[in-house]
Each structure stands twice: as C-alpha cells, then as structure tokens.
Amino acid sequence: MRSNGLEYQQQQPDSPIRRRVLSWLVGLINLGVIVGFIAPVLGFISSPARRRREPGEWVPVLNAHELKPGETRAVTYSLMVKDGYTTAEHRYSVYLYHRSDGTILAFDPSCPHLGCRVEFKERKQRYVCPCHGGVFDTEGNLVSGPPPTGLTKLPVRVDGGKIWIQRV
Structure with a gap:
C-alpha cells in the first residue's frame, strides 16, 4: 500500500507527573490573581480612622x-x-x-x-x-x-x- 506521507501516531496519554505540575501551576496563577484583587479591596475598605495622619500645617x-x-x-x-x-x-x-x-x-x-x-x-x-x-x-x-x-x-x-x- 502506498502512503500519502502522513503517518498516524497514537497519542500518548500525559504522564501523571506532568498533569500534577500543570494543575499546581494553574492553581498558583489563580491564587495570584485572587490575591491581586483582594489586596486593593481590603486597603480601600480598611477604616481611614486607623490610618496615621501627619500633623497639618x-x-x-x-x-x-x-x-x-x-x-x-x-x-x-x-x-x-x-x-x-x-x-x-x-x-x-x-x-x-x-x-x-x-x-x-x-x-x-x-x-x-x-x-x-x-x-x-x-x-x-x-x-x-x-x-x-x-x-x-x-x-x-x-x-x-x-x-x-x-x-x-x-x-x-x-x-x-x-x-x-x-x-x-
């Protein structure tokens, strides 16, 4: 039989270690995004009365x-x-x-x-x-x-x- 040059390769399933590393990486990125949004919100919500003021002129x-x-x-x-x-x-x-x-x-x-x-x-x-x-x-x-x-x-x-x- 003749081949058209394309060979079919059966895909190998991803290894469990690679899957675990990728899921940890995605989790860390999500955590970074969440902390990046929460930190400014907490700063905005925190009471101005607790912030130290410098003496005025x-x-x-x-x-x-x-x-x-x-x-x-x-x-x-x-x-x-x-x-x-x-x-x-x-x-x-x-x-x-x-x-x-x-x-x-x-x-x-x-x-x-x-x-x-x-x-x-x-x-x-x-x-x-x-x-x-x-x-x-x-x-x-x-x-x-x-x-x-x-x-x-x-x-x-x-x-x-x-x-x-x-x-x-």
Whole structure:
C-alpha cells in the first residue's frame, strides 16, 4: 500500500507527573490573581480612622488683639488645596475661645457624634449640635447628648501678634 506521507501516531496519554505540575501551576496563577484583587479591596475598605495622619500645617486665623478674654468666636479661613491635578480654594471654620487665664482654645466645629456643625449659643455659653442635641461647654467638654466625646481640640499658638491653629 502506498502512503500519502502522513503517518498516524497514537497519542500518548500525559504522564501523571506532568498533569500534577500543570494543575499546581494553574492553581498558583489563580491564587495570584485572587490575591491581586483582594489586596486593593481590603486597603480601600480598611477604616481611614486607623490610618496615621501627619500633623497639618499651621494657619494664621485671627489677629490676637481681636479676641477678648472670655470671648468665643467662629472664624473662617481659606486654604489652597491641591487635589490630583487641580488646585482649589477651600474654606474651613474653627471656634476660638479666649480663657480668662489668657490661653486660647480652638475647636473643630464638627460634632463628634455624626459630624453636624455645632453652633455657639452666646446666652447659654454652650456649643449646641442642632442635629441630635449634643451640648458642650466653652472648653469643648461634653455636657449632655449622644456624642461620645467632647469637641476636637486643635493645637493653638500665638506668634507675631496672630493666632495660629494647626490643621489635623
């Protein structure tokens, strides 16, 4: 019989060792892909509160002679903030309290309960949260209501006739 040049060869079954090595290799690749997806997701989900923050910059907010002893004042200041490719002006607020002993306290106006902005009630000499009724004294300490702590105190210094706060 004549042959057309093509010969039929019966395929040999793969060896068990080769099959095992290939299955391990595929398993390792799959594991790498899974870990590659899970790691960024866990980083995204992890609480920002557990991340360590660097101290912020010092910002002048008011001339020192403008805040009288015993006075509480809401002060607004602006900063240029770079976010990605854009730089924009952001406005921030802070409460300043000039104690009778001459020291100055600064408070973040956000209620520690759910972040609503507290208001200072001059007649009562209290900070009050309009959302859920949290009440704080002039030193920022919790008096009553659902907030777990007092107001967040910001570092303050007086330098060159100006009151400076450190953003946190």
